[in-house]
Amino acid sequence: MKEKSFSLDKDKKADASNRLTHPVPQVESSFYFQKKIDGKGQFMSYWHQINEIFSLKPESTLEIGKGTAFVSTYLKDRGVNIRTLDIVEELNPDVVGSVFNIPFKNNVFEVVACFEVLEHLPYENFKKSLQEIFRVCEKYTVISLPQDMKRTYRIFMSIPRTKGIKKIFTLPYFRKPTHPFSKQHYWEIGMKGFPLSRIKKDILKAGFEIEKTYRVFEKLFHRFFILKKVSP
Secondary structure, three states: OOOOOOOEOHHHHHHHOOHHHOOOOOOOHHHHHOHHHOOHHHHHHHHHHHHHHHHHOOOOEEEEOOOOOHHHHHHHHOOOOEEEEEOOHHHOOOEEOEOOEOOEOOOOEEEEEEEOOHHHOOHHHHHHHHHHHHHHEEEEEEEEEEEOOOOEEEEEEOOOOOOOEEEEEEOOOOOOOOOOOEOOEOOOEOOOOOOHHHHHHHHHHOOEEEEEEEEEOOEEEEEEEEEEEOOO
16 A cells, blocks of 8 residues: 655644644653553553554554554554654654644544543643644544543453443432542543533534444543544
């Protein structure tokens, strides 16, 4: 397969080199290389990230937030045409830049992936970030966001000759918990002021259609959204 070229927007590339246009990084590069980061649940989340991208069979992919580089390295090794974008230069992304001002032209990537990134920005920037992702995305976007795990439970029953039964259920709160600024997150789904309905509404306002959303059974903290770009 002939590799698709990626057209950088020269004006945005110039802006991206100016630190004043960047949100302040909430995660230092050393964070991604702590032993405690890559537990079993995290690798299941990696599996879903990879599987969702594979299932869309993109000819071009952008991953926003390189992180450990596990996903992009795995995909590159298997022939996926992928580029990485990150604000943290020490992570050595293909392009240093901000999700606020992605330095690529419109509709360059068939699929844009953004996993566990947007919660590191104040929520007022959520829609703005989604609009930038929408702009550079040609077909699909796959994102994951953290969701409150308190009062959430899971049941798994192994039944011969079947896939078994997996069930996630959440007991209601009498009073929603307020999210403290910890873990470098400004907000999480399910916390006071951030119900899932609000997140879905803002995704739709950005121009996407939600094809599916689900929580990772082995890592309930991560909720995935598969978004289809809707032509204006």
